[in-house]
Amino acid sequence: MRHRFPGAALVALSLLVTPGAAAAAPADAAGPVPRPVERFARQTLPAGDGWAADGVGTTGGSAAAADQVHLVRTRAELVDALGGDNATNRTNATPKVIVVDGVIDGFEAADGSLLGCADLADPEYSQAAYLAAYDPAVWGMVPPTGPLEAARVRSVANQTKQTQINVGPNTTIVGLRGATLTGLTLMIDTANNVILRNLTFDDARDCFPAWSPTDGATGNWNSQYDQVSVRRSEHVWVDHNTFTDGDNPDSAQPVYFGRPYQVHDGSLDITHTASLVTASYNRFVGRDKLMLIGSSNTVGPDVGRLKVTLHHNMFDRVLQRLPRVRFGQVDVYNNWYRLSGEGFEYAVGVGVQSAAYVENNHFTLGAGIAAEDLLYDWGGTAVTTRGNWVRADGDRARPVDLVAAYNATHDPDLGTDAGWTPALRHGQVLPAPLVPLVVGALAGANRLPL
Numbered sequence: 013m014r015h016r017f018p019g020a021a022l023v024a025l026s027l028l029v030t031p032g033a034a035a036a037a038p039a040d041a042a043g044p045v046p047r048p049v050e051r052f053a054r055q056t057l058p059a060g061d062g063w064a065a066d067g068v069g070t071t072g073g074s075a076a077a078a079d080q081v082h083l084v085r086t087r088a089e090l091v092d093a094l095g096g097d098n099a100t101n102r103t104n105a106t107p108k109v110i111v112v113d114g115v116i117d118g119f120e121a122a123d124g125s126l127l128g129c130a131d132l133a134d135p136e137y138s139q140a141a142y143l144a145a146y147d148p149a150v151w152g153m154v155p156p157t158g159p160l161e162a163a164r165v166r167s168v169a170n171q172t173k174q175t176q177i178n179v180g181p182n183t184t185i186v187g188l189r190g191a192t193l194t195g196l197t198l199m200i201d202t203a204n205n206v207i208l209r210n211l212t213f214d215d216a217r218d219c220f221p222a223w224s225p226t227d228g229a230t231g232n233w234n235s236q237y238d239q240v241s242v243r244r245s246e247h248v249w250v251d252h253n254t255f256t257d258g259d260n261p262d263s264a265q266p267v268y269f270g271r272p273y274q275v276h277d278g279s280l281d282i283t284h285t286a287s288l289v290t291a292s293y294n295r296f297v298g299r300d301k302l303m304l305i306g307s308s309n310t311v312g313p314d315v316g317r318l319k320v321t322l323h324h325n326m327f328d329r330v331l332q333r334l335p336r337v338r339f340g341q342v343d344v345y346n347n348w349y350r351l352s353g354e355g356f357e358y359a360v361g362v363g364v365q366s367a368a369y370v371e372n373n374h375f376t377l378g379a380g381i382a383a384e385d386l387l388y389d390w391g392g393t394a395v396t397t398r399g400n401w402v403r404a405d406g407d408r409a410r411p412v413d414l415v416a417a418y419n420a421t422h423d424p425d426l427g428t429d430a431g432w433t434p435a436l437r438h439g440q441v442l443p444a445p446l447v448p449l450v451v452g453a454l455a456g457a458n459r460l461p462l
Contacts, residue, residue, distance in 0.1 A: 062321025072207030118196025295456030306338025336361030352378025394427030
C-alpha cells in the first residue's frame with residue numbers, strides 16, 4: 013500500500029536521519045556493534061535543533077575511538093562501558109558510544125540475579141514498622157524523625173548506589189529495537205554533551221518513599237527517582253524515547269495515611285542550573301509527574317539557565333508537569349497532548365520567572381478536561397501561546413487561545429508575552445492540525461531505523 017503524507021509531514025519524516033561521522037571498527041566484550049548501527053549511533057544533533065544546538069551544539073560520543081564503541085546487555089556491562097565504576101563514571105569525559113541490546117534492569121546484581129526491595133533495605137527498616145510509627149493518628153502531622161526514618165534514609169542510599177546509573181560527559185546511549193532500561197535512573201549530573209535515543213524507560217520505582225505530612229493540606233508520599241535526571245549539565249539531546257511505568261503504575265499502588273503511596277517521580281527532570289536541552293519525538297505514556305524544569309522557587313543560580321526545547325513529543329494519558337517551568341526560556345511547539353483519565357491536573361505549569369513559549373501544539377481532551385485546565389499558575393506572570401488547537405471530548409478540533417481560556421475562569425490573570433521569541437528550530441514548524449498525524453506516527457522508541 014502506498015501512503016500519502018501532507019508536505020509538512022514529509023518534511024518531518026526527512027528530519028529523522030541525520031548524516032553521522034565515519035564509522036570505526038569497534039571491538040567489545042559483548043560483541044561488535046554492526047557498522048550501520050554504529051553510523052547511526054554516531055549521529056549528532058542537527059544544527060539549529062532547539063536549545064541544545066546553541067553555541068557548540070551537541071555531539072555526544074560521536075568522536076569515540078574504536079575501543080569506546082560498546083554493545084551492552086546487562087547492568088554490569090552498561091556501568092563498564094560508562095567508565096567502569098558507577099561511583100566515578102560521572103567524571104569520565106572520554107567520548108563513548110553505547111548501544112543497548114535487550115532489557116537492562118537496574119536491580120540486577122553482579123551475579124545476574126535480580127534484587128528486591130528487601131535486599132536493599134537497611135536491617136533496621138521495615139515498611140510495616142514505618143507505617144505504624146509515622147501514622148498521623150499516632151505521630152501527628154510533623155515530619156518523621158528518629159531511628160526508623162534514619163533507617164529509611166540509609167535504605168534510600170543503598171538503592172541509589174544500585175539503581176542510579178551515572179553518565180559522564182561526551183556520551184551517546186542508543187537502543188536497538190526493543191532496548192529497555194527498567195528499574196533505574198540515568199543520572200546526567202555535571203555531564204555536558206550527552207545524547208539518549210531510541211530507549212524505553214520503564215518503572216524507575218522507589219522502594220522507600222518518604223512520608224511528607226506538610227506537603228499539601230493532607231500530606232503526600234514522595235519518591236526519589238526520575239527515569240532521566242539532568243542536573244548541572246548543558247547540551248543534552250533526548251530523542252525518540254518512550255517513558256512508562258509499565259505494569260506498575262502509580263494508580264495501582266495502595267493508599268497509606270489517606271494518600272496514594274507514590275513510588276515514581278519524574279520522567280525527564282531538568283534541574284539544578286541545567287540548561288541547553290532539546291527533547292524531541294519522545295512518548296510519555298500513562299504517567300503522573302513528567303517533567304520538572306527548575307527544582308526550586310529560590311531566585312539565584314537558575315536565573316538565565318533552564319533553557320529547554322520540547323518539540324514533537326507525545327504526552328499520552330499523563331497527568332501533570334507537561335512541563336512545569338521555573339525561570340527558563342522553554343520552547344514548547346508541535347507536541348501532541350492526548351489527555352484523559354481520572355487525576356489529570358494540568359499541562360503547562362507557569363512557575364516563578366518562567367518564560368514558556370507554547371506554539372502550534374495539539375490538545376486532544378478526554379471527558380471532564382477543558383481548555384481552561386491546560387495552564388496552571390505556579391507563581392508565574394506570563395506565557396506566550398499561539399497557533400494551538402484543542403479538540404474537546406465530543407467536539408471538533410478548533411483553534412484556542414490558551415491564556416484567554418485560562419484567564420476566563422482563573423484569577424489573577426496571566427500575561428500573554430513571555431518576553432522572547434525562539435530562534436533555534438530545525439525544519440518546518442507544523443500547523444497544529446497536522447501534529448497528531450506526524451507525532452502519533454513518529455514519536456517514541458522503536459520508530460528509528462535501527
